[in-house]
Amino acid sequence: MSNFAELNGAQREAVEATEGPVLVLAGAGAGKTKTITYRILNLIKKGVAPENILAVTFTNKAAKEMGERVLKLLENERGYASDMATSGARRPFVATFHTLGAHIIRENYMEAGVKKHFSIYDREDSKRAVKEALQKNGYDPKQFEPGKILAIISREKGNFVSSSEYVERASGDYFGNIVAKVWQDYEIILKKENALDFDDLLLVAAKLLQNESVRKFYGEKWKYIHIDEYQDTNKVQYKIVEAITRDHQNICAVGDVDQNIYTWRNASIKNILNFEKDYKNAKLVVLEENYRSTKTILEVANKIIEKNKLRMERKLTTKNAVGEKVSLFEALTENHEAQFVVEKVKELQKSGADLSEIAVLYRANFQSRVLEEEFLVKNIPYQVLGTRFFDRKEIKDILAFLRFCLNPESISDLKRIINVPPRGIGKITLLKIVEGKEKELPAGMKIKIDAFRNLLRKIKNFAITNPPSKTIFFIAKEVGLNENLEKTDEGIERIENIKELSALAKKYD
Template sequence: MAYDQQLQERFYELRNTIRQQLFSHLNVEQFKAVETGAGPVLCLAGAGSGKTMAMVNRILHLYIFGPIYNARPELSHGLNQEEIELMENWLKNSEEMGTRTLSPQVMRLINMEGIQPRSILAITFTNKAAEEMQSRLEALLGEKAREIWVMTFHKACVRILRREITALGYSSDFTIYDDYDHLQVIKKAIASLNLDDKKFTPRAISSLISRYKCELKEPADVLKKALDFWQEKGVQVYELYQKELKKNNALDFDDLITLTVKLFSEHQDVLEKYQKRFLYIMVDEYQDTNHAQYRLVNLLAEKHNNIFVVGDDDQSIYSFRQADIRNILEFERDFSRATLIKLECNYRSTQRILTAANEVIKNNTGRKQKVLWTQNPEGELLIQYRAADEKDEARFIGEKIFELGDKGSSYQDCAVLIRTNAQSRALEERFMKTGIPYRIFGGQKFYERMEIKDIMGYLKLLVNPSDSVSLRRIINVPRRGIGEATIQKIEGFAVEQGLSLYEAVDKYTEIDKSSKALKEAAGFVRFMEKIKEEAKDISITALTEKILTETGYIEGLTKDNTIESQSRLENLKEFLTVTNDYDEKTSEPSMSDFLSQICLVSDLDSYEDEQNTVTIMTMHMAKGLEFSNIFIGGLEEGIFPHSRSLMDDELEEERRLCYVALTRAKERIYLIYAKQRNLFGRRSYNLPSRFLEEIPLGLWEEYKRVSTFFETSYEANATSSKGTALMLDYVLGDKVEHKKWGQGVIVGTSGQGEEIELQVAFPGMGIKTVLARYAPLQKVQ
């Protein structure tokens, strides 16, 4: 067929212009990452350099234009003037309105050598990052975006294992054990070996097992190489632990990765099936991968070699989670023809902040060279403050937060970053006294609360009756009179008969019908069987409500009528919001899928930036977040860098941690160190951190108090007329109202000047100590 030559030339011209317009918002290096679609690519993406944007647009480019852009692809049909006008109109609207979303008609016209979305696997490290990427892709690609696997390592592995794990001798309805569940199994294994759980603590054994699994080492691989008695016994616990997991048809988080690697290594047909599907593999935060994840990616990519990894070696801070920085540093050795792309333009911070971060990190030797820069303003000087002690440090931070508020900053614009959780105590005390709303990020998580784990136990047991950990948790919740002695009898019977604990409950109660506890246990099994039948016809939300009602769980909490029980009822209502959200948004809801999603929620997934509170968090928890104002406390030798991290490799990771902390800030950074500090029950006198010395003089200024008479005791900065006036406003017995705690009575006072403290008794809340100067109190007449 002879095409109209003029229309054809115009089509190629417009197609090329549309491509330029689609990606015109990217900088040169980002666009290079986008259009380099074939072969291995290492994209070194500095903090705040727009790596998510690059990844999303790379997928868009692959879908429309394919891995290698062809400016003149062969046309499969004749062109008409209408189609040319469609393209011209889109370009005109795009230039006028700044839109980059293609209409379906234009998409079909220019998509001539694109790849199928289902052939793309994009791995992220948090569900939150996956959801953000998926949302952006759906805005650009519509429903086609749902064919792409955009998910965490763990979620991708769960999806594969649900389909294929029978090849490894497990059932596809396996349970995923969270931190609490897996510690119960470890405790049981320690007890079985008659080991002292004070010498062989469950947490230490858990770390040992996790390390072995991330290194893809099974018990038999390491037993002969044990260095000492403790390690030898630890490996024996590992062996027992793994047997118990399999008996329960359960996997821990590490198993999700290691068993997928095992599946691919031992079953070539399964590996080829997924290699055939995933022609293009992308991995975010590659510097955080461990050996098992590295091996998984390499297995999937070895056939086509179309692997694109994004990461920043300068932000590799999770070696305690078995992350191996060598994976990113040696990528070009693993893939000899790899293309290296550096994203060094930062869109987050001021130039002064970036220069400080660059100056600190350049002292590391084990890194790939890059220098962050920005088109943002130069910005303010960093502020350095030498505090008298930890209380003065907290006082300084509190005052600066109030000052920033006067300049228009919100509480949520401020974050205090600390090296260890123990540093938060003085900060919390000060913030409570001064009425600064705050939250400790990384505290008890929603799904770790007792009532949530109880209802989750019921749901897990419904899906997987072999799950003895969940059965043990809920068989006497609410109380049914089934004690530990009864459970141990049933466990012994289960071992003798080769039964699961759930099967043994039913069988054993038929043998001994005299025991009241066993009758209750039999009733529990009957209830679970009844619920299992009813679960086939109702939603997860309706099922959850049914369990909470029919077990008497809700009734028990309602009768308690305490502040704690009310809080637990509120948490259960929130859980029902979660189940309802899942029921409504999932096309084919299943209990297994729901439980998998809940179990795979990570710390960062729970971060909400809508709350107007100051955030206190460790530097490790801060990775991936950003705030206008960052306070870094405890910048002293022995605290940061940590006293246990002074060897070369460890010190380099501490420096990377400092780099991460600095690059969280958009506008201002406050660097605080104390002359003396009370921490871990002892008072120490530490030198300023070496990281402070690595920031050149021209980038920071020292903050000094104007009225300091006694450096070591800020409290000695005595009275002020303002403080005296404040004291005159309050007397013992005054009734006051607090914004958060309601009405109360002043029962005591202490301090002087601006540091006057009031002790106020609030009904139901106890006695609270607040600073008169800051507390949101009003007198009640």
């Protein structure tokens, strides 16, 4: 195994343990991603077909990075890299849980009760539909906030609970009955618009895997499973993993019992703590060497985390330098805290540090306000990392155009795009379109609607015959997004975002 010389002893042990259940406990900076990628490499070198390997991560960024690392490791391996580069079908399936769920549903869309080109609701789409369901049941959305109702529905779906199961459990509970009624009508709206929400991607996939033939198909398809950040899995994710691995038990779960950041969506630390009970004869490998931090930082971290009584005993070590001392400042108020932070930044700047090398972390977004005010007062330039890429307006607009062209039943997407850019089609006109009462509209409005339909038809025809990356540019040009964005202050940045979306889409060309 000459290619694995850069692995330490524990990493190598995990890489070589290819058969049966393996639990890798890896602290921060201990090289868990490296361990997973080398393990995938080892499996392929042993003769396992790349397409029989599955690796699941929690973020798109992590999935992209892991996939790229695997391809890079295989570059010097005869035939592997070129074969995998030209054929997606010959690659390991590296994806997030939600991408995995969507993949399973699309391959079994009839059994799932959806059409092949279903839309995926984002949070704003879901809130709009929940609000509509509240109003249909005679409830005031101002009294019963759609966001809170949606959070309850999301929590229940994460616990592997369907709307029908929740109805039975909520019987006799006043607020539970309201949620049950709204949830049922929310499901009707989803069905009508041929859509699933983000949580459905997991719940529907998990329910599909309860079907023995579906379960066996994916168990045979993915014979070697890797799960990153296993401590952050919830019940429905656990169900998906258990179903796929039930027959062969070839699972490598990698996680850190000292981290658990997704409790807000019902992540259960018990999944990793009970791994050795769930999978008999599991091999335990502990990665304790940290490559990222100084000795001082690790000493402080070890002292704090050792007070956690639920953890599995281990201690991070490092060969790195001792490093500077860790300081603690106890502020009297949030303003006092902000003043201290900004003064520290000024000191670092005076000592020669570049502002781009300094980061200020805070627990919640609302805490940025007082910091921003202080930076402005002290005339120190700063940058807030804000809206996520796929939440940006121009990105959501383009994707909505593309989705609606493929799935014209998606009312949510229609509402978003019908006035992008503005075409003077109001809410009453939209309602008449949805209700099939276009004949009642004035002639001038019919001309606008016909022009809009022709645009959609043009986009659909282009999308069917061209790769996604070109389709994105085509939509931006035909719709007039670029022309409109050039007139705004943020135009250049937003056009760059569209270019980035096209670049991301190239992997699906």
